[in-house]
Amino acid sequence: MKKIILLCLCFACVWSASAQRNHAERFEQLGTMLRSPNVYRTASGAPGHQYWQQKADHEIEVELDDENQSIKGWQKVTYYNNSPDQLNYLWIQLDQNERAADSRTPKMAESSINPRMNLRQLENIVWHDEDLGYKINHVKTMEGDDIRVTINNTMMRVDLPQPLASGEAFEFTVDWNFNIHDRMSFIGGRPGYEFFEKDGNYLYTLAEWFPRMAVYSDFEGWQNKEFVGRGEFALTFGDYKVRITVPADHMVGSTGVLQNPEEVLSSTELQRWDQAKSSYDKPVVIRTQAEAERLEKGKAKDKKTWVFHADNVRDFAWTSSRKFIWDAMAVKQGGKDVMAMSYYGKEGNPLWEQYSTRVVAHTVKSYSEKTFDYPYPVAISVEASNGMEYPMICFNYGRPDSDGTYTDAVKYGMISVIIHEVGHNFFPMIVNSDERQWSWMDEGLNTFMQFMAEQEWDRDYPSRRGPAHKIAPYMASDPSLLEPIMTNSENIIQFGPNAYAKPATALNILRETVMGRELFDFAFKEYAQRWMFKHPTPEDFFRTMEDASGVDLDWFWRGWFFGTDPVDIALEQVNWYKLDNRSPAEKKEAAKRDFEMEESYISKTYNTKDIPQTIVESDPSTRDFYNSYNPFSVTPEDERAYREFMDRLSSKEKELLNSGLNFYEMKFRNEGGLVMPLIIQFNYTDGSSEVERIPAEIWRLNEKQVSKVFAKKKEVKSIVLDPYRETADIDEANNYWPRTFTPSRFELFKSTNGVRGASSGDNPMKKANRK
Template sequence: MRTFIALILLSFSISSFGQDVPGYSGKFNAIDRLLEPPSPYRTASGAPGEDYWQQRADYKIKASIDENTNELVGEETITYYNNSPHNLKFLWLNIEQNVNRKGNEDFGDVLGGVQDSISSLQIQYLLRPIDFPAGTDIQWIKDASGKPLDYIVNNTLLRINLPEPLKSGENVSFSIKWKNYITDRAKFLLSREGYEYFPEDDNKVFLLGHWFPRMAVYNDTEGWQNKQFRRLGEFALEFGDYEVALTVPADHIVAGTGTLVNESEVLTKTQKERLDKARKSFEEQLFIITPDEAKANEKTKKTETKTWKFKAENVRDVAFASSRKFIWDAMAVKLPTNTVLAMSFYPKEGTPVWTEESTNAIKQALEVYSEATFDYPYPTAISVNTSNIGMEFPMISFNGGRPMNGQISEQARRGMTSTIIHEVGHNWFPMIVSSDERKWMWMDEGLNTFLHQRTLAERYPQWSSTRPKDIVPFMMGDQKTLRPIMTNSDNDLLFQMGANFYQKPTVGLQMLRETIVGKELFDEAFKEYANRWKYKHPNPSDFFRTLEDGTATDLDWFFKGWFFTTETVDIDLAEVKWFQLKDEVATVENKDQKGNTKRISGSGNAEDGMGFGEGPQPFAMAHTPDGAYGQFLSRIDESQMREQLSGKHIYELTFKNKGGLVMPVIIEWTYADGTKEVQQLPAEIWRLNEAQVTKTFLKEKEVVNIAIDPNQQIPDVNMNNNVFPRTKQSDKFENMKDE
């Protein structure tokens, strides 16, 4: 009975831990309650469950562009497969072009609204006084037998009411005819699609993304993903096979998702021969259309048309670009399990820098991302030059960056190349590892930026890449406006979106890889996540659980602090004490009035500026009485211990957590002989007291300086309290934040 009561008391003390313990707020508690629970569809290890399912949609599309009216008219047949265990009475589709219609939500106000002086372009963003057609007009929807289907348009979403519920395990086919008004991209803030007009030669480059009605996602954790498109939160789509026929002016060149299946009909004999040669060119890119040929081509406008036909398998979207202005170069990239044709399309305004950088950047991204996750599975990877954006789609991306009068600064060149790498990298996240961009922007942008920065670091070492210190200014921002990473895509402020959804997740993954978990374990776990969820729809919980599963590391404390809060890192080296063992033996009577062994005062309170000048404080080692060993019969060899401690230096360091986030503590010891040693304490040292920790160290040599995280592996917002003694030397760490 006594044992039973003791266990009850112990259980009570554990369950109430955190309510009465000073310095404890539960940062190391499990995050299970913050995530959706495991299910037969998604396991507790982060993998798809045995009963995991997802929907599928196959498309056959015919569309044509009228260059004079800037209209796209299309017809599509969709076959939708209901692999869910539910019967569906209606279907939801995306028609995102409607976001461009006047009266819809816009981002004009983020530029500051009406001011004393305001540019005409800003007025257009803000009020759209010059109106123009925009959006998608649905002309009809019919079932497989040609009968009209009832439908309702709700802004950027389209609901089709089925005459009979679509039963689990069955499929349905239906057709849609629609018209899109292709808009001038210069008239929209954050415009990803439309045309770019070139007044000098009176030509356009058409960039067509989310240009056809597409099935919304229906899944096990949300049902229909029916959040409206508001420009920031991008796309959640189902996988399928596509057959696409695009009719454009006969002198246009089309770059599109998939394999061009009618080369002999749309390419000249010379162009086809060059393309065949490029498929075997692994060392250099070759021109399919040269700059001189492109310049000649843009001078004439044909009234005839050509139809370009593409096929794509197991993709979640298709996009294309069309223009008579395109220069076209290509080269082959050999991966362990696949050979990819890397291609770039750009107007003369992109030369010479696009010739120099674009296709090579595709190659570098394909190689680094494939090594980090899985081999790029598609036959082509395309980069198309445009202005002011970087936008991704399967196998093709639209990327900004151009020289001015043929010249480009090194910073602009880096930005352009970085954009191409980033957008090509989106083929992995979210085009294959298909997370929900409309809900969790960080799951595609953050993971992709992490590998994009790794590509820069490995393949472009001459250019800087994001490091933990770069997130410090953002984390030091106003806590009233900061939002955690785990914020829905459309709910973050536009001006902090880049830092919160791109940069901060990148820094978090860098810390896990390089500091907290280690490269070998982290890389295996990250690769496991990518392979578990390729061609599937992961949620944040699947990512968090897979990283823990693959590293055998409890990372709940990290995910909770870094992803779910806006707390900062500020580790203060608050106090340093230096001791040496005295020669004489102390007695057990060396106690204070409460019976505790007396402690000798320290030699370095950081806050009052003290250093090591007073020398070590002596302490005595007392004999351990037999009663202290309990029933153990063996005894410590005290003479050996005295010998081991003789002449050694003992340092007691007190750390204070002033920022809130718990992190590993990285200590750099500088010794009197000029040598240095780096020692890392795991974040778990904060488990019992998240506000303050004291740790004791035995050193062979005398220490003259101690620095916490001198290389800024952790984004500490105040490096001035990271050094001891407090001297002008601490200024160098403050300056590092601005480098």
């Protein structure tokens, strides 16, 4: 309804002094919720002038037993104590023990019996009796003396012969072995093997395969939290020299640079490898599918040793199989060439030969542009019906049907997982956060980067995570199933939405809606460059984003990272006003019409006929001044007051009075609890539209309800709150004026089982081939 603003002599807005102050703590600074800055980590979020971190160099010799699916290894570790502290012992991670028969992982998991149970559910209850944990044969000094160790599930304490002083290094050796497990079984996990029954071959993905040094840091001391399967890794940087002995017909892909290609590659493969080093537009196939298929038919009895070196990495992983096709291409990055490579079995073609290495190259370029130049010499993608990342190498999924056709879901799923896992080289392989504690610092940041890289790959890329509206169903779910993003990895119920999707969405909202791309991109790159090859904490990220942008974001961190409230802002009411610039005669005439309308009701209509004459009409003595007074006639006093008022107005005030502006008073209610900016689209009667953006700080004094007045030259036909779905609003039905009702929708899908990321059943490509 349009209302008329009665123009006062004084053009001023007066706020009631008694307005209620209705707010909690959403706009208070985080303060003591964050660790205090110190000489190691500054209040700006940058490393301090006394920042330090440990280093652990490794020399490893490992041999793969393809007959018995086991490995044995020996390693020399040189541990550098760069901390100011004296250390009496070291902690080492034995992650393979998570799969041991006496593992605590299945004991921690809930279980129940349902009326219908499948075999995998029962196997998870029974667990297993396979001997899969580490066998630590010895831990010795370089002089050959035994070192006392204590194994506590997945952690091993090495009691030093004498305290390790600040600035000193300690060398020791570890001899170990373990049986490799079938990662396609109910045990699952990141490393292991996959057996291909049709050709009788194995594909090994060896990760978490050697005893790895835990992190000792300024903010936590030893990160020796047990590995129980989900929370990933906190690892120490170092240099690696690794010798990998495998069957002679195997192809090995690995972290690092191959040191002896002449010894392990054929002359033809060497020639193709050299071609790949100067191929910048497309991959060169170094070992072809036909060559791999020939190797699948026999098993070599002799062995070859592949030698790899990797500098300044936090971990080391490798893969081995005679099934591998191998292709590579060069990527110019930061004044050097990076080799993008893929290893995959025939089961991955034609998808992998067409896409994998090209996606690796794209990811390296996309992430480098937004953070820092990719510093490593290689980036590898391995098809392993998996999704897991390590420095320079990652294991991914995506297989077509046996006839080579596939669904678009399989294609885009494969591209997405490659982008994601290659992208992990940046977070956390280089920006080395503690995954065991804060999954979002690697998964969330990386998923955000993945979203941008996906959109650069294909204009209409069907990204699952990143757009704000796609996180709304999670945020609207049962509050008892929600935890803040700032929750330990093992304590999260809905892990994917919490650790991946919600932080990625939050960052996308920061970039697109709260900060803007220019400020966000500068600050995000600053964070990445400050903390590359270092160990950042959440505080370092929060502080750097504010420090480099000049934007106070504490309210945003509170809501999105420390809270579980959803976004649900309702456009509760809209009042339409116009300035009253009418003459006295026009005002009186309008008042008369309003009065007659107000006094027009059914009883009066009937009484005109049923009451022939009232008392006042029949008896003159009952009449007085007001019976003949006409309040709607214009008096000389009315005309004089109007002239005097107009004479007192300045030219600017007269311009405003005659502007014809429409004033829209809008009331917003915060139904969800999470404060967010107001993005308002005005749709005008002439068919045009306009968007106004109001910062979240409008909620500072009242976090439940606010009002805002907008002056518009044009008449508004309708209003939409959050028209571009930027804020993750869980109830869009209350975002319209006038109210617009839209049907809710649901999807029907059929669940499938099988190799992760594999295409199965009918698909449009298969149907097209039948025509």
